[in-house]
Amino acid sequence: MGGRRTGQVLLMLAGFIAWAVQFTVIYAVTSTLCGREWAGATILGVGSVQAIILATTLAALAVAALGLLWSLQAHRSLGEAAAAPDRFMSQAGALIGGFSLVVILWQGIPAFILPACA
Amino acid sequence: MNVPERSEAFDPREPELPNPLPRPAGEFEALEKAWEAPRGLSFITAVNNTYVGLWYVGTAFLFFILAGILSLIMRVQLAAPESDLVGHGLYNQLFTMHGTVMMFLFAVPAVEAASVYLLPNMQAARDLPFPRLSAYAYWAYFVGGLVFFCTIFFGLAPNGGWFMYPPLTSTKYSPADNADWWLLGIGFIEISAIAGAIEIIVGVMKTRAVGMSLDKMPVYSWAMLVFAVMIVIGFPAIILGTLLLEMERAFDWPFFIAERGGDPLLWQHLFWFFGHPEVYIIFLPATGMVSMIVPAMAQTPLIGYRLIVLALVATGFLSFGLWVHHMFATGLPKMSLSFFSAASTAVAVPSGIQVFAWIATIASGRMRLTTPSLFIIGFLFIFTLGGLTGVMVAMAPFDWQAHDSYFVVAHLHYVLIGGMVFPLFAALYYWVPVASKQALSERVGRWVFGLMFVGVNVTFLPMHITGLIGMPRRVYTYPVGMGWDALNLVSTLGAFTIAAGVALFIVDFARRFRIARDENAGNVWNAGTLEWLPNANYNTRSIPIVVSREPLWDQPNLSRDVQDGRYYLPGTATGGRETLVTSPFDARPQYVLQVPGPGWQPLLAAVFTAAFFLLLTVKMVLLSATCGVLAIICVIWWLWDTDPGPVRPPVDIGGGIVVPVYATGSMNHSWWAMIVLMVVAGMVFTCLIFSYLFLWLVNPAAWPPQGVALPDGSRPFVSGALYVVSAVLIAYASRMLRGEDRRRPRAVPVLIAMALPCVAGASAAELWAQWQTGLSPSAHAYGAAVYAIVSLQIFFVLTSLIMGIYTIARWLAGRLDSVRRTTFDNTMLFWFYTIGQGLVALAVVHGFPRLTGGV
Numbered sequence: 016m017g018g019r020r021t022g023q024v025l026l027m028l029a030g031f032i033a034w035a036v037q038f039t040v041i042y043a044v045t046s047t048l049c050g051r052e053w054a055g056a057t058i059l060g061v062g063s064v065q066a067i068i069l070a071t072t073l074a075a076l077a078v079a080a081l082g083l084l085w086s087l088q089a090h091r092s093l094g095e096a097a098a099a100p101d102r103f104m105s106q107a108g109a110l111i112g113g114f115s116l117v118v119i120l121w122q123g124i125p126a127f128i129l130p131a132c133a
Numbered sequence: 134m135n136v137p138e139r140s141e142a143f144d145p146r147e148p149e150l151p152n153p154l155p156r157p158a159g160e161f162e163a164l165e166k167a168w169e170a171p172r173g174l175s176f177i178t179a180v181n182n183t184y185v186g187l188w189y190v191g192t193a194f195l196f197f198i199l200a201g202i203l204s205l206i207m208r209v210q211l212a213a214p215e216s217d218l219v220g221h222g223l224y225n226q227l228f229t230m231h232g233t234v235m236m237f238l239f240a241v242p243a244v245e246a247a248s249v250y251l252l253p254n255m256q257a258a259r260d261l262p263f264p265r266l267s268a269y270a271y272w273a274y275f276v277g278g279l280v281f282f283c284t285i286f287f288g289l290a291p292n293g294g295w296f297m298y299p300p301l302t303s304t305k306y307s308p309a310d311n312a313d314w315w316l317l318g319i320g321f322i323e324i325s326a327i328a329g330a331i332e333i334i335v336g337v338m339k340t341r342a343v344g345m346s347l348d349k350m351p352v353y354s355w356a357m358l359v360f361a362v363m364i365v366i367g368f369p370a371i372i373l374g375t376l377l378l379e380m381e382r383a384f385d386w387p388f389f390i391a392e393r394g395g396d397p398l399l400w401q402h403l404f405w406f407f408g409h410p411e412v413y414i415i416f417l418p419a420t421g422m423v424s425m426i427v428p429a430m431a432q433t434p435l436i437g438y439r440l441i442v443l444a445l446v447a448t449g450f451l452s453f454g455l456w457v458h459h460m461f462a463t464g465l466p467k468m469s470l471s472f473f474s475a476a477s478t479a480v481a482v483p484s485g486i487q488v489f490a491w492i493a494t495i496a497s498g499r500m501r502l503t504t505p506s507l508f509i510i511g512f513l514f515i516f517t518l519g520g521l522t523g524v525m526v527a528m529a530p531f532d533w534q535a536h537d538s539y540f541v542v543a544h545l546h547y548v549l550i551g552g553m554v555f556p557l558f559a560a561l562y563y564w565v566p567v568a569s570k571q572a573l574s575e576r577v578g579r580w581v582f583g584l585m586f587v588g589v590n591v592t593f594l595p596m597h598i599t600g601l602i603g604m605p606r607r608v609y610t611y612p613v614g615m616g617w618d619a620l621n622l623v624s625t626l627g628a629f630t631i632a633a634g635v636a637l638f639i640v641d642f643a644r645r646f647r648i649a650r651d652e653n654a655g656n657v658w659n660a661g662t663l664e665w666l667p668n669a670n671y672n673t674r675s676i677p678i679v680v681s682r683e684p685l686w687d688q689p690n691l692s693r694d695v696q697d698g699r700y701y702l703p704g705t706a707t708g709g710r711e712t713l714v715t716s717p718f719d720a721r722p723q724y725v726l727q728v729p730g731p732g733w734q735p736l737l738a739a740v741f742t743a744a745f746f747l748l749l750t751v752k753m754v755l756l757s758a759t760c761g762v763l764a765i766i767c768v769i770w771w772l773w774d775t776d777p778g779p780v781r782p783p784v785d786i787g788g789g790i791v792v793p794v795y796a797t798g799s800m801n802h803s804w805w806a807m808i809v810l811m812v813v814a815g816m817v818f819t820c821l822i823f824s825y826l827f828l829w830l831v832n833p834a835a836w837p838p839q840g841v842a843l844p845d846g847s848r849p850f851v852s853g854a855l856y857v858v859s860a861v862l863i864a865y866a867s868r869m870l871r872g873e874d875r876r877r878p879r880a881v882p883v884l885i886a887m888a889l890p891c892v893a894g895a896s897a898a899e900l901w902a903q904w905q906t907g908l909s910p911s912a913h914a915y916g917a918a919v920y921a922i923v924s925l926q927i928f929f930v931l932t933s934l935i936m937g938i939y940t941i942a943r944w945l946a947g948r949l950d951s952v953r954r955t956t957f958d959n960t961m962l963f964w965f966y967t968i969g970q971g972l973v974a975l976a977v978v979h980g981f982p983r984l985t986g987g988v
Binding site for chain 2: 020028031034035038041042045046047049050051052064098099100102103104106107110111114117118121122124125126128129130131132133
């Protein structure tokens with residue numbers, strides 16, 4: 016599998032990879048800060064847990080959005096003679112990017128409703 | 134010897150039949166002879182998928198029956214209050230074995246088994262790329278599974294529930310061997326599942342019909358690909374969990390004992406990180422089956438192919454974000470619970486996408502109400518109900534009310550029976566004509582469906598109420614007057630109705646199923662996919678070009694032309710078994726894979742592997758170790774004839790396409806398998822590091838505990854340097870082994886021999902460094918975690934040593950040179966992985982306590 020194909024796979028899965036990283040980070044951070052009783056600290060006036068979740072969620076949303084946009088761009092730039100797998104992967108990348116945006120947002124919302132460590 | 138990924142001679146958009154008629158005399162006979170099954174007693178040494186796949190499916194179904202019988206005994210016990218048919222001790226074993234056998238010995242093996250049979254047919258490959266690995270996985274499962282099941286007859290069956298929570302399963306509360314049977318028996322059957330998953334990933338990616346690019350792959354192949362990747366990611370967690378619990382029970386390493394710094398919740402995390410994806414691991418192949426059956430029954434292409442692929446991949450990802458929803462009642466912070474609640478609701482979306490796609494396909498075609506159709510309609514109804522109650526228990530507040538009650542029993546059976554058993558029965562009715570001389574009876578099939586559908590709903594629908602009015606799961610009886618009597622009686626009647634349906638199926642199967650080797654019942658459903666091509670031991674006579682997802686609908690005369698040998702590789706190029714390896718994305722021919730044939734090696738290796746684990750359970754250590762050594766010898770014996778090298782010049786497979794009969798590097802199928810194996814190993818290691826960090830988190834003042842000193846700061850650098858030197862030596866050996874001239878530099882075995890003591894010395898030095906400090910693995914969870922990391926590394930180092938010595942042996946035997954170097958490449962990959970893991974382990978064990986303020 017060449018570098019171009021590896022890049023295509025990563026681009027196609029970018030949204031879900033972003034979700035996986037977001038999920039791992041926010042769960043690890045919440046568990047660690049609450050477990051070690053470090054959650055009292057604030058960052059720019061926002062509780063440390065919420066601040067980190069917000070930053071992680073925004074970063075993940077950005078990656079998913081880029082995955083969506085680049086996949087759409089890649090799809091548009093494919094000519095008539097493009098190979099079918101290329102078309103398929105760019106379409107799948109766009110679908111995954113769009114769906115991931117919703118999932119990542121959904122995943123981050125609880126941080127702004129619930130207390131950090133209760 | 135590599136070939137370019139693209140071959141200009143092939144254009145799938147303008148398919149022309151690559152091979153002319155008439156075919157040369159003797160070509161077909163040679164192909165048949167190469168794939169002939171062994172006769173007599175040696176019959177059990179057959180390895181090709183048409184045999185192993187059927188045995189595998191049959192064995193999985195046997196376990197379905199056996200576990201079903203256990204459930205009937207439980208239902209009889211619960212039919213009336215205060216019943217004394219079975220006591221609480223046996224009841225504990227019954228429900229533990231029912232869950233364990235259904236999940237580990239039926240559900241996962243059944244879907245893996247079906248794919249062993251179906252995937253090569255569906256992708257027009259001659260076989261899976263590692264048939265001996267399939268045979269090994271099957272025999273290990275068969276022997277291990279049957280011995281494991283027999284423990285119920287001796288009162289030795291596990292009795293701690295199918296999820297085996299400590300401290301109930303710790304030595305203190307379960308001192309007998311029952312729990313060990315689960316930990317060692319099931320632990321090694323998971324290894325068999327992983328072997329199958331590696332086979333499936335490489336099979337899907339590398340052995341497809343020419344032109345079957347990613348966008349034309351059957352949905353079933355996609356489902357099995359996601360399934361196998363999920364096994365590779367999820368199963369290592371439970372393998373590690375079982376290892377830790379067994380080490381605690383055998384050596385008193387307190388990973389889960391709270392008094393000594395352990396935490397029972399660690400087990401729950403490890404178990405459910407595997408356990409929840411497990412539900413999707415068995416559900417996704419079933420959806421793949423449904424996505425193949427629905428278009429055939431509706432006689433129209435599947436609607437929403439891309440969306441269904443998206444849904445499969447989405448489920449694969451999201452299902453790893455759900456595990457804590459089994460732990461909602463453990464007191465974790467609410468925000469943590471909410472992350473899992475969010476993911477648990479999100480995962481319903483991809484399932485919904487698939488359900489709507491199937492409904493749309495049914496609506497757009499003319500659905501024939503055959504038995505497979507009925508089972509699919511039943512699946513849609515039952516699974517959707519189970520999914521709805523799943524969304525209910527995904528809400529933490531509701532789950533707190535329903536937790537450990539019969540509501541959960543109802544939910545999980547609706548999901549598992551609806552989501553897996555009904556599609557499997559649909560699949561049996563649908564695909565039996567591929568393997569049998571005649572199809573199953575449609576008339577009897579309707580009765581089977583009717584009894585099972587009514588039975589499932591009569592059994593499990595009342596359980597929602599039984600649970601909501603307070604009946605806890607896993608109680609062996611209940612007093613009169615709780616209001617549970619009538620509901621339980623109805624459930625018992627329902628269970629026997631299901632049993633009647635299954636019994637009817639068995640009768641019909643026995644009457645009509647007759648194994649077909651070359652005269653199957655044919656394409657009785659007028660389906661469009663390749664498994665319906667005429668087939669035999671070698672699967673298809675020639676390997677077709679496909680231009681759509683339903684080639685049999687879109688390419689007239691395909692069956693006849695394939696059978697006449699007009700497509701690729703219509704005979705045998707090397708005189709032995711072969712299949713065509715194609716590129717993973719656009720399915721262009723790359724090389725002819727020389728497939729190993731029948732042999733006793735995988736069977737004996739599996740028997741000795743099973744014996745190693747099972748004898749360990751009953752503490753027969755010496756005999757167990759002997760079996761372990763014999764298993765390794767059998768594996769080496771098995772591997773010795775593989776990696777045959779380029780036994781002949783590149784071969785013309787038809788249409789002017791000339792491909793080699795051997796390839797190395799990233800094009801080689803075993804390179805892919807080794808990469809997947811490294812992912813498995815990496816996941817085991819990651820889970821161990823997670824365990825280490827988790828135990829640190831629950832021991833805020835003791836990492837390391839009072840009185841424990843860390844080894845001197847220079848020690849990890851000594852070990853690290855030895856690791857790096859060994860890696861450099863192997864890399865240099867690889868460099869010397871380059872060239873198309875089949876050179877055999879003498880320095881290669883010398884360099885490998887020099888690397889062996891370096892890597893061994895590195896891990897020994899690390900063990901010595903820890904031991905010298907007086908660190909005990911049983912005094913505190915810290916020591917247990919450190920020694921667990923060191924032990925895992927030693928295991929990998931030992932494996933690397935065996936591989937290194939084996940590679941030297943091949944050089945000495947003249948079986949390794951600069952072209953025939955796949956064995957060396959595999960050893961090198963594993964070696965580098967071991968070094969990387971060792972360096973990370975050193976950084977964690979020595980660096981982390983210092984980073985967090987340890988002494």
